[in-house]
Amino acid sequence: xxxxxxxxxxxxxxxxxxxxxxxxxxxxxxxxxxxxxxxxxxxxxxxxxxxxxxxxxxxxxxxxxxxxxxxxxxxxxxxxxxxxxxxxxxxxxxxxxxxxxxxxxxxxxxxxxxxxxxxxxxxxxxxxxxxxxxxxxxxxxxxxxxxxxxxxxxxxxxxxxxxxxxxxxxxxxxxxxxxxxxxxxxxxxxxxxxxxxxxxxxxxxxxxxxxxxxxxxxxxxxxxxxxxxxxxxxxxxxxxxxxxxxxxxxxxxxxxxxxxxxxxxxxxxxxxxxxxxxxxxxxxxxxxxxxxxxxxxxxxxxxxxxxxxxxxxxxxxxxxxxxxxxxxxxxxxxxxxxxxxxxxxxxxxxxxxxxxxxxxxxxxxxxxxxxxxxxxxxxxxxxxxxxxxxxxxxxxxxxxxxxxxxxxxxxxxxxxxxxxxxxxxxxxxxxxxxxxxxxxxxxxxxxxxxxxxxxxxxxxxxxxxxxxxxxxxxxxxxxxxxxxxxxxxxxxxxxxxxxxxxxxxxxxxxxxxxxxxxxxxxxxxxxxxxxxxxxxxxxxxxxxxxxxxxxxxxxxxxxxxxxxxxxxxxx
Amino acid sequence: xxxxxxxxxxxxxxxxxxxxxxxxxxxxxxxxxxxxxxxxxxxxxxxxxxxxxxxxxxxxxxxxxxxxxxxxxxxxxxxxxxxxxxxxxxxxxxxxxxxxxxxxxxxxxxxxxxxxxxxxxxxxxxxxxxxxxxxxxxxxxxxxxxxxxxxxxxxxxxxxxxxxxxxxxxxxxxxxxxxxxxxxxxxxxxxxxxxxxxxxxxxxxxxxxxxxxxxxxxxxxxxxxxxxxxxxxxxxxxxxxxxxxxxxxxxxxxxxxxxxxxxxxxxxxxxxxxxxxxxxxxxxxxxxxxxxxxxxxxxxxxxxxxxxxxxxxxxxxxxxxxxxxxxxxxxxxxxxxxxxxxxxxxxxxxxxxxxxxxxxxxxxxxxxxxxxxxxxxxxxxxxxxxxxxxxxxxxxxxxxxxxxxxx
Numbered sequence: 001x002x003x004x005x006x007x008x009x010x011x012x013x014x015x016x017x018x019x020x021x022x023x024x025x026x027x028x029x030x031x032x033x034x035x036x037x038x039x040x041x042x043x044x045x046x047x048x049x050x051x052x053x054x055x056x057x058x059x060x061x062x063x064x065x066x067x068x069x070x071x072x073x074x075x076x077x078x079x080x081x082x083x084x085x086x087x088x089x090x091x092x093x094x095x096x097x098x099x100x101x102x103x104x105x106x107x108x109x110x111x112x113x114x115x116x117x118x119x120x121x122x123x124x125x126x127x128x129x130x131x132x133x134x135x136x137x138x139x140x141x142x143x144x145x146x147x148x149x150x151x152x153x154x155x156x157x158x159x160x161x162x163x164x165x166x167x168x169x170x171x172x173x174x175x176x177x178x179x180x181x182x183x184x185x186x187x188x189x190x191x192x193x194x195x196x197x198x199x200x201x202x203x204x205x206x207x208x209x210x211x212x213x214x215x216x217x218x219x220x221x222x223x224x225x226x227x228x229x230x231x232x233x234x235x236x237x238x239x240x241x242x243x244x245x246x247x248x249x250x251x252x253x254x255x256x257x258x259x260x261x262x263x264x265x266x267x268x269x270x271x272x273x274x275x276x277x278x279x280x281x282x283x284x285x286x287x288x289x290x291x292x293x294x295x296x297x298x299x300x301x302x303x304x305x306x307x308x309x310x311x312x313x314x315x316x317x318x319x320x321x322x323x324x325x326x327x328x329x330x331x332x333x334x335x336x337x338x339x340x341x342x343x344x345x346x347x348x349x350x351x352x353x354x355x356x357x358x359x360x361x362x363x364x365x366x367x368x369x370x371x372x373x374x375x376x377x378x379x380x381x382x383x384x385x386x387x388x389x390x391x392x393x394x395x396x397x398x399x400x401x402x403x404x405x406x407x408x409x410x411x412x413x414x415x416x417x418x419x420x421x422x423x424x425x426x427x428x429x430x431x432x433x434x435x436x437x438x439x440x441x442x443x444x445x446x447x448x449x450x451x452x453x454x455x456x457x458x459x460x461x462x463x464x465x466x467x468x469x470x471x472x473x474x475x476x477x478x479x480x481x482x483x484x485x486x487x488x489x490x491x492x493x494x495x496x497x498x499x500x501x502x503x504x505x506x507x508x509x510x511x512x513x514x515x516x517x518x519x520x521x522x523x524x525x526x527x528x529x530x531x532x533x534x535x536x537x538x539x540x541x542x543x544x545x546x547x548x549x550x551x552x553x554x555x556x557x558x559x560x561x562x563x564x565x566x567x568x569x570x571x
Numbered sequence: 572x573x574x575x576x577x578x579x580x581x582x583x584x585x586x587x588x589x590x591x592x593x594x595x596x597x598x599x600x601x602x603x604x605x606x607x608x609x610x611x612x613x614x615x616x617x618x619x620x621x622x623x624x625x626x627x628x629x630x631x632x633x634x635x636x637x638x639x640x641x642x643x644x645x646x647x648x649x650x651x652x653x654x655x656x657x658x659x660x661x662x663x664x665x666x667x668x669x670x671x672x673x674x675x676x677x678x679x680x681x682x683x684x685x686x687x688x689x690x691x692x693x694x695x696x697x698x699x700x701x702x703x704x705x706x707x708x709x710x711x712x713x714x715x716x717x718x719x720x721x722x723x724x725x726x727x728x729x730x731x732x733x734x735x736x737x738x739x740x741x742x743x744x745x746x747x748x749x750x751x752x753x754x755x756x757x758x759x760x761x762x763x764x765x766x767x768x769x770x771x772x773x774x775x776x777x778x779x780x781x782x783x784x785x786x787x788x789x790x791x792x793x794x795x796x797x798x799x800x801x802x803x804x805x806x807x808x809x810x811x812x813x814x815x816x817x818x819x820x821x822x823x824x825x826x827x828x829x830x831x832x833x834x835x836x837x838x839x840x841x842x843x844x845x846x847x848x849x850x851x852x853x854x855x856x857x858x859x860x861x862x863x864x865x866x867x868x869x870x871x872x873x874x875x876x877x878x879x880x881x882x883x884x885x886x887x888x889x890x891x892x893x894x895x896x897x898x899x900x901x902x903x904x905x906x907x908x909x910x911x912x913x914x915x916x917x918x919x920x921x922x923x924x925x926x927x928x929x930x931x932x933x934x935x936x937x938x939x940x941x942x943x944x945x946x947x948x949x950x951x952x953x954x955x956x957x958x959x960x961x962x963x964x965x966x967x968x969x970x971x972x973x974x975x976x977x978x
Contacts (some may be wrong), residue, residue, distance in 0.1 A: 069649020079589025156793035186791035195978035204780035222916025232887035247906035
């Protein structure tokens with residue numbers, strides 16, 4: 001037998017519900033039964049609520065279905081008896097068994113209302129005359145996420161010479177809760193005839209075991225694909241979406257189907273399936289492409305449905321999906337396409353979708369896509385910045401970083417003073433493609449920002465453009481900064497920025513800071529300074545030599561930096 | 572049957588189900604966690620019941636049955652899925668079951684599960700190395716066993732009237748078809764679909780003749796309900812003849828039953844077997860329906876099956892097989908698709924079975940064919956149906972002849 005394919009790396013697999021939760025729910029059900037029967041005083045709704053709430057909370061997580069089976073008066077979950085010993089529970093279970101309950105399955109995401117309804121159905125007081133079939137009752141209620149499995153009741157299916165076929169078939173109908181109107185007038189008469197025929201039919205041996213299809217045959221190949229879940233890959237689901245839309249014969253159906261497929265995209269985002277979301281979205285975009293859409297396809301319907309993807313729901317779904325599937329590589333393509341295909345009116349909303357994304361490849365992908373959409377919309381990028389909400393600004397600024405437009409500089413500089421650090425950081429990042437003295441001044445000031453990310457972005461700007469005027473400020477900060485204020489990474493960025501902004505002129509000063517313990521307040525400065533000097537070419541190396549000769553306490557740091565701590569390894 | 576044997580038969584499914592739960596939980600919780608302790612304690616009781624009065628007791632999982640000693644039991648409904656999971660876990664390590672000796676202590680169970688989890692599920696290593704590892708860790712009361720065949724097994728049958736049980740399975744499948752034909756699919760209905768497919772498959776494997784008798788054409792049953800159910804039985808029969816395993820046969824039955832979501836009830840005015848004359852509106856329409864064939868509305872099927880937002884592999888399979896049901900191997904049938912990969916392996920069986928059923932029942936014309944004539948007609952449609960699937964159906968002819976002699 002083949003094994004099931006393992007889940008992708010980083011994916012979380014559903015976990016079983018703990019048995020104590022099931023035991024607790026059964027206890028509450030028992031109390032509810034007592035209250036409903038009048039044996040205990042209390043408000044039935046209170047106990048029904050308690051039953052529903054506990055189960056609903058447990059089933060709302062990423063859990064596998066919970067099946068409780070009822071056999072010989074015992075309620076069993078995952079092999080353990082969960083009914084307990086009290087008489088009320090036992091009586092309820094016996095009554096349920098008589099009504100034909102074989103198993104009860106709770107599916108993930110079951111709603112409170114359904115559980116409330118179920119609790120009343122299971123715990124209701126029963127009189128001796130009250131003989132109903134639980135399968136038929138539950139079937140009529142059309143539960144969404146609760147499944148009830150009925151057993152072939154003894155009164156119905158045991159060999160019973162006394163009962164006539166007509167009576168047996170009638171009982172089957174009532175046990176399953178079906179009527180002739182549903183299945184076809186007169187079918188019960190046919191089934192009676194069939195019952196007689198089946199009883200008279202000569203016994204046949206069980207189906208003989210047939211050897212598996214030969215390896216390499218169509219069947220063997222197909223079955224192997226199925227076992228590994230490769231038989232309907234994401235690309236085929238996308239194709240199915242497109243072809244089913246094309247096969248619709250009227251606009252109403254097409255509208256509903258398009259809405260359903262777009263809902264699947266949203267669901268895939270929420271479930272952490274970015275590749276499937278991408279495959280579906282790509283095919284839906286083909287449906288609206290003027291050049292490539294299939295013949296007879298009404299693109300307006302799909303376009304309208306696709307707009308449902310640019311809403312706040314997508315933001316929530318994305319946040320959830322990213323926790324389930326954290327691999328950024330899988331999301332980038334989809335996010336880029338989602339943003340690049342947005343209509344002119346939806347640009348701000350697209351940016352808002354990425355409000356919870358950290359700076360990095362995902363925000364970059366969404367921003368790049370948005371930049372493309374801005375170009376397609378032929379809309380001045382500056383307008384979008386003015387209209388965008390605070391939540392949307394980080395992605396908008398990410399997109400604006402792609403435009404080489406000098407009129408954007410001043411608005412971007414204004415955003416460096418924004419109250420939110422993510423906006424300040426994004427504004428500085430967007431200014432990477434511009435170089436003016438004003439930006440240098442603002443970046444120098446941003447070095448003292450309260451947000452570490454903003455400070456690092458400012459240092460990056462000063463380093464890249466070698467802003468000479470900033471060197472004294474950086475040197476002062478390197479000398480005065482304390483351990484509680486910055487971490488080792490930022491310290492190294494400061495030291496490197498000092499070398500870069502001074503264009504090498506600050507190497508002696510840095511050497512002095514590293515060599516003299518009184519010249520710095522942070523104990524990590526020597527390590528950071530040595531790293532910066534090691535990357536500063538021949539002058540930096542000469543400074544390191546001098547530090548090694550003159551300061552014995554720095555030699556372990558220097559050896560660690562230059563890799564000479566293990567001479568035998570290098571030899 | 573002796574009392575200890577009855578106790579062992581009752582404990583075996585619970586023990587296996589609990590073991591699967593423990594294996595899953597052990598992947599999440601560390602040793603000594605309360606969740607694991609409860610599970611281990613519960614297994615201990617069942618292991619005791621298994622070995623009570625016996626020196627040792629081997630328990631194997633064989634397909635969908637449990638072999639306790641030499642007695643072959645049916646999996647209880649509630650434990651079926653977990654025992655299947657355990658079977659897959661065992662199979663991935665080259666195992667088929669466990670052998671239990673009296674005197675198992677709780678700590679042995681925990682070590683037993685940890686040892687099993689230490690071996691990756693890549694088809695090996697079989698019972699030898701695992702048992703040696705268990706011996707080293709001082710677990711001498713529990714052993715793993717290689718997979719076993721069941722030729723010599725003694726079947727434990729139920730006391731129910733098999734004919735009535737068959738009718739119940741049939742009625743239950745019709746009830747499902749009626750629900751699918753009128754309402755969108757929902758998660759609970761998918762579970763019902765799974766159980767119905769299981770019951771139909773079991774019915775065929777246990778008593779093929781009875782299953783084929785149930786699938787005989789019924790004039791009074793609504794056609795849009797009976798067609799998917801009968802097709803499911805013929806598809807299981809053809810799949811079995813082709814060598815499909817039980818899991819595949821059940822999925823095959825699910826794909827056939829899911830067709831009910833796309834079936835359109837026949838309206839009274841169309842029930843005239845001679846067919847109704849075309850209306851002017853039909854002739855004048857510039858966009859004739861490219862989607863509908865023989866009452867099967869492919870788009871409606873997709874719409875209904877999408878309703879609960881399930882895109883799991885099985886849900887995708889159902890949608891794909893329903894959508895490409897009428898395409899045919901030559902891709903000439905509706906709906907007209909631009910480019911489509913080759914038909915799904917289940918579609919190839921289900922669409923041949925559906926056409927076979929349609930011909931037996933008379934289809935649109937009402938002219939019922941005999942099984943051999945129906946096979947001959949299928950063969951004529953070369954390129955549309957897979958010849959091996961048709962051959963699989965052809966192997967049913969002797970059984971169908973016997974059935975028709977009785978009914």
